[in-house]
Amino acid sequence: MVKRKIHGYPVLILGAGRGGYALLEMFLEDDLVEVVGIVDSSADAPGMILAQKFSIPIYTDIHQALQACTSYPDCIIYNLTHDDSVIAEVKAVLNNKQVTSGPEAKLFWQIVTNLKRIKGELETSQNQLNAIIHHAMDGIITVSDTGEIQAFNPAAEEIFGYSQNDVLGQHVKMLLSDETQQAYAADIARYLQSGQRGSIGIRGQEVVAIKKNGEQFPMEVSASEMEIKGQRYFVGIVRDVTERKLVEQKITHLAHHDYLTGLPNRALFLEQLEHSITMARRNRYKVAVLFLDLDGFKQVNDTLGHDAGDVLLQEVGKRLKSVIRESDIVARIGGDEFTFILNNVGEDANAAWVAQKVIDVLALPIDLKDQPCHIGGSIGIAIYPDSSSDFETLLKQADEAMYWAKQNGKNTFRIANEGFTNEH
Numbered sequence: 239m240v241k242r243k244i245h246g247y248p249v250l251i252l253g254a255g256r257g258g259y260a261l262l263e264m265f266l267e268d269d270l271v272e273v274v275g276i277v278d279s280s281a282d283a284p285g286m287i288l289a290q291k292f293s294i295p296i297y298t299d300i301h302q303a304l305q306a307c308t309s310y311p312d313c314i315i316y317n318l319t320h321d322d323s324v325i326a327e328v329k330a331v332l333n334n335k336q337v338t339s340g341p342e343a344k345l346f347w348q349i350v351t352n353l354k355r356i357k358g359e360l361e362t363s364q365n366q367l368n369a370i371i372h373h374a375m376d377g378i379i380t381v382s383d384t385g386e387i388q389a390f391n392p393a394a395e396e397i398f399g400y401s402q403n404d405v406l407g408q409h410v411k412m413l414l415s416d417e418t419q420q421a422y423a424a425d426i427a428r429y430l431q432s433g434q435r436g437s438i439g440i441r442g443q444e445v446v447a448i449k450k451n452g453e454q455f456p457m458e459v460s461a462s463e464m465e466i467k468g469q470r471y472f473v474g475i476v477r478d479v480t481e482r483k484l485v486e487q488k489i490t491h492l493a494h495h496d497y498l499t500g501l502p503n504r505a506l507f508l509e510q511l512e513h514s515i516t517m518a519r520r521n522r523y524k525v526a527v528l529f530l531d532l533d534g535f536k537q538v539n540d541t542l543g544h545d546a547g548d549v550l551l552q553e554v555g556k557r558l559k560s561v562i563r564e565s566d567i568v569a570r571i572g573g574d575e576f577t578f579i580l581n582n583v584g585e586d587a588n589a590a591w592v593a594q595k596v597i598d599v600l601a602l603p604i605d606l607k608d609q610p611c612h613i614g615g616s617i618g619i620a621i622y623p624d625s626s627s628d629f630e631t632l633l634k635q636a637d638e639a640m641y642w643a644k645q646n647g648k649n650t651f652r653i654a655n656e657g658f659t660n661e662h
């Protein structure tokens with residue numbers, strides 16, 4: 239055997255049957271050991287064939303192999319031949335060298351096989367974990383306790399528009415808006431100092447993040463901490479919630495607004511009226527509630543159809559908005575019923591003046607299907623605190639006053655608690 243330059247501990251295997259093959263296979267995977275030869279009387283033994291594939295010297299003559307092994311004085315010899323007579327031969331050639339054989343080799347082999355199995359299991363679970371991180375729908379970002387990005391999965395690349403190479407080693411603040419950065423810095427600093435958790439370990443916290451193109455977006459983050467070899471890391475599972483927020487906003491809007499005119503609906507009107515009354519009580523001013531029911535609307539529906547009626551309602555909505563102040567509110571609370579809140583209205587006459595403006599603006603013809611169409615409106619007015627101090631009662635009183643206006647010839651208004659007798 240020509241002395242080769244070897245990198246591991248030199249080993250000679252005697253016997254290339256099942257045991258020798260397994261031992262060789264095991265050593266091939268380990269850099270610590272270098273098999274310098276394998277011996278078997280049969281050149282077809284499985285270990286001999288395997289050794290050839292890896293250019294490991296093979297010997298059919300044990301004497302020759304031992305001679306070659308003299309180049310490696312610290313060589314370890316494993317006997318897997320089940321033939322103890324070879325031991326004497328080794329000792330004769332290699333100056334009384336010890337041979338590891340039989341049960342020792344088997345025990346060693348079993349220990350290594352176990353370690354190999356554990357390593358395989360670890361590799362499998364590591365691969366599974368990597369696959370989960372790689373294919374996760376959510377972005378997964380690992381950050382060191384100094385804020386450096388350590389891992390950035392494909393979903394995070396997709397969310398932010400950065401590639402992993404763009405961000406690894408960079409500070410995580412590059413992904414966050416200014417306010418979020420400050421909140422994050424404060425939380426982490428507090429946590430590192432005092433162990434107070436803040437946002438760490440919190441599920442589903444919403445922050446404002448920034449994409450590579452500078453676009454800001456709402457992001458949900460669940461952050462948690464882990465420790466590897468005494469080093470602290472933070473793992474953030476992140477999700478772009480732009481779409482979800484838009485849907486939520488739409489649902490909230492739909493729940494509070496009339497789909498046809500876009501005006502507040504009954505629920506939002508009552509909420510805002512309650513708020514207005516609270517403010518008026520605190521600031522000692524008057525609030526007027528107007529209740530408008532269109533006159534002659536049914537006929538539009540009956541003659542021109544429901545679609546034309548819808549268009550009319552939309553036009554009415556626009557006109558009503560145009561006659562009130564920004565700080566006032568008009569809502570559609572039923573079919574052809576609209577209600578108003580006039581905040582800080584001053585004198586009752588101002589409420590009457592707005593009611594008249596509404597009547598006037600409704601009196602202008604509305605073009606429907608190329609023909610001018612005429613409608614009107616009857617209005618009831620209730621005033622806080624004169625009529626009532628309760629918002630629901632105020633609305634009821636305005637409704638009753640509107641009824642009174644209808645009974646008195648329509649296209650007019652009445653103020654509640656004024657005996658419903660004022661003609662205008």
Ligand SMILES: Nc1nc2c(ncn2[C@@H]2O[C@H](COP(=O)(O)OP(=O)(O)OP(=O)(O)O)[C@@H](O)[C@H]2O)c(=O)[nH]1
Pocket residue numbers: 498531532533534535536537539543544545546547548551572573574
């Ligand atoms: N096009 C349309 N019509 C609606 C809608 N909601 C309710 N209506 C109709 O509005 C009409 C309301 O009836 P009324 O208040 O009696 O109609 P009116 O002709 O104004 O009667 P007065 O109030 O007595 O003057 C009914 O014909 C309803 O079918 C809607 O969303 N679209």
